[in-house]
Amino acid sequence: MNKVKWGIVGPGIIAHEFAHDFAFARYGELYAVASRSQERANQFAQKYDIPKAYGSYQELYNDPEVEAIYVATPHTFHFENSRDALQAGKAVLCEKPLVVHPKECRKLIEIATQTGNYLVEGMWTYFLPAIKRAQQWVAEDRIGKILHIKADFGYPIPFKPEGRMYNPDLAGGAMHDLGVYTIAAAWLFYQQDPLQMTIVSRNASTGVEDDVTMLFEYENAAASLCTSFRCKLHNYLYIIGERGYIEVPDFWRARESFLYEMETPVEHYIDDRKGFGFEHEIDAVSRDIATDQLESSVVPLATSLKVQEHLHRVLSYKRQPTTPLQQTN
Amino acid sequence: MNKVKWGIVGPGIIAHEFAHDFAFARYGELYAVASRSQERANQFAQKYDIPKAYGSYQELYNDPEVEAIYVATPHTFHFENSRDALQAGKAVLCEKPLVVHPKECRKLIEIATQTGNYLVEGMWTYFLPAIKRAQQWVAEDRIGKILHIKADFGYPIPFKPEGRMYNPDLAGGAMHDLGVYTIAAAWLFYQQDPLQMTIVSRNASTGVEDDVTMLFEYENAAASLCTSFRCKLHNYLYIIGERGYIEVPDFWRARESFLYEMETPVEHYIDDRKGFGFEHEIDAVSRDIATDQLESSVVPLATSLKVQEHLHRVLSYKRQPTTPLQQTN
Structure with missing residues (x-):
């Protein structure tokens, strides 16, 4: 062609x-x-x-x-x-x-x-061979039914109120820049709407969220996701099934992925990229x-809409009014 | 002596x-x-x-x-x-x-x-030299203010309804056997009562919890904890601060700990244990x-009481009634 x-x-x-x-x-x-x-x-x-x-x-x-x-x-x-x-x-x-x-x-x-x-x-993460290999392991039922997805993506970003990252008028905040990868990863491997979301979120002085911890509950699984402008997180993705788990270091720009049975990595894929990916x-x-x-077929528009909806739910999450934690006498 | x-x-x-x-x-x-x-x-x-x-x-x-x-x-x-x-x-x-x-x-x-x-x-985790080294790094302000604590401990435990692990009459369930370590780790490094706890929990057919995902919210931090009898988790502890983080592989029986600045491990401690620890x-x-x-002074009784209280709160957690997730039109 x-x-x-x-x-x-x-x-x-x-x-x-x-x-x-x-x-x-x-x-x-x-x-x-x-x-x-x-x-x-x-x-x-x-x-x-x-x-x-x-x-x-x-x-x-x-x-x-x-x-x-x-x-x-x-x-x-x-x-x-x-x-x-x-x-x-x-x-x-x-x-x-x-x-x-x-x-x-x-x-x-x-x-x-x-x-x-x-x-x-x-x-672009969805197009990376290391991610596709992880999907293949899941499709081949190498890890069994997925029970947990964990994905973190955080880097300390120097605070510049007028810059794009911290500016609410430019849709700044950790979720749009980094957190979106964690939501996209959860969707890619679980393909379900969360039944419930719980969010712990902090704001920078400009009002944009700069540290967000998420717990998504699904019918038969949970996703623990985290993103931050305040600190370096351990930016790995884990897809954990009943019979094994997949580990993807720096999953957002994934270059390799590991398939584990218990403590043992039984397969390791590393791509041969020449550029940034x-x-x-x-x-x-x-x-x-x-x-x-x-x-x-890799990033269908329906997937982009799901990611947008989940992102929006996270950003508009308001905790239910709760009673104080009870004494356990 | x-x-x-x-x-x-x-x-x-x-x-x-x-x-x-x-x-x-x-x-x-x-x-x-x-x-x-x-x-x-x-x-x-x-x-x-x-x-x-x-x-x-x-x-x-x-x-x-x-x-x-x-x-x-x-x-x-x-x-x-x-x-x-x-x-x-x-x-x-x-x-x-x-x-x-x-x-x-x-x-x-x-x-x-x-x-x-x-x-x-x-x-016994509290007595391990690799954990004490991690505490020392925190005390020396090597990672700055703690923002996130993450700890997972899960192993697949074969289902035997009459055995200790799955028997409600013997206080079975993942929290008492494995999850207690994650709660103890969060307490050790943050020493605060959570303001809020959110729990996603599954039960075995005997009624004991066999897979629990926890999100603890503190004044200025969050803890993401997880325990399971259903699957092998990546059983690491991360203590994440504004300037660096500490990684403790298999933290419950910790043998080593790593201090990171961004992607780089800047210190690595490994103990010289001869026994199980x-x-x-x-x-x-x-x-x-x-x-x-x-x-x-390593495990004061006040700490044991805190761990018991947090454990109890997790086990008696009932989700607030919630409205269905809203459409985002």
Whole structure:
């Protein structure tokens, strides 16, 4: 197949890693980049040897050569940018979180359906071979029925009230940036809505949550998830079944996974990635587009909506009024 | 100092490990054992070269040579055996959990006080050098303010309805056998009553809990704890602070601990134990007794009461009536 021609909207940090990984992709090539500043677009294009650099997003959307758009702007612009690209007839890969509210998610899915264009959330973790191997172990019934899912993702993020991470107007907070991976991991391996959620959450002085501990109860399992801007957590994923468990170090960017029977690792998978790992996402999405798929089987739109709904429930969780803990006399 | 002379009540599995470790203890010697069966007492005494073997507990309590009693009977006999030993004027080390209800705990503390005898719960984890090293790192402010405590302890235990582990009449269930360690770990490092507890619990057909996920909320921290008879968990303890975290593999029998700054282990402690690890408990308690202490500074009676209270709260947790999760339209 011919390589799919990609354009990037928003040349920020994540776009740099994404652009870097085209060197290792087989089915996609980087053809254009757009920034609201022509100068930033030029610099980015020069760094990654990109043929076209646009000083406005609309110019990129209008370029008939561009088949796929990667939206890498801040969260609060995802809806608008994805919508505009879809309406211009492009396939869209939008960085996670797809949007910042389930309402926006439903609307965007509607637009993708109406325009007949491909849309996928850049939940790149789902595309990583180490995660797929973990899914395969589960599908092969290697660990038995899943009883527990545990996922933590926390890094200390220096407090800058005006920066994106701590700014409520830019959908800052630990859940949208880091916690979303833990929710996506729980969904990927359990595929159920929690019956109950309990949340312990702390806020930074700007009002965004910067430390969240979650307990999700399912019919026959529980998920313990945690995310933080305040501290480094042990950022592993555990999928624990009746007969064994799977351990995925740094699961959000997973490079390897371990299958355990009791104390013993019985299988260890390690991937042969050459880039940051985005090449897997680029290739899977490029193949979808080249073969006229309308959505990704790896990150279906229904999954993105579930993740948005769970995220929203966590963020809007209010503890029930409780009586004080009773004396145990 | 002369070695303190010990007697064991109840020659079960745990008593075997305990007896084995006297070979590595400096301050205690094993002098007597008692079982309700003279034959079992004789066999046990022969195996560990113990001078006295009694076919009743009372004979052991009556032996004036015995200074310290180790109570290793099933949980539901702990109160009675410890009480009788205290009333016979002996120092008592009772296997964990000390008792099976906070009421019993208060009563036993009262009896120890009234009789003026030493009483300590065999929370042997607290005596292990790797745990003490972790406490030292916290005391030295190496990890900053504690934000999260995570502890899991789960092993698949074959279902035998009449056996001790699954029998409600013998205080079976995962919390008394395994979960107690996770609660004790949270208390040891945070020393606070939870403001709120949320519990997800499953029961075996005998009615005892066999899989429990706990979320404890504190003023400025959270604890995520888990225990199970249904599956092997990743049985680690994490104490996570603002500036680093401590990892303790298989913390209940901890042999080593790691201090992390971000991804990097900056210190690694490994102990030089020769036995199962009970020698540390035997020696600490023997020294207390030889120096006429009335309780252990490592496991104070107030700590045992706290653990009992938290255990009781977990076991009697009833979820507040909740409204169904709301649609997020």
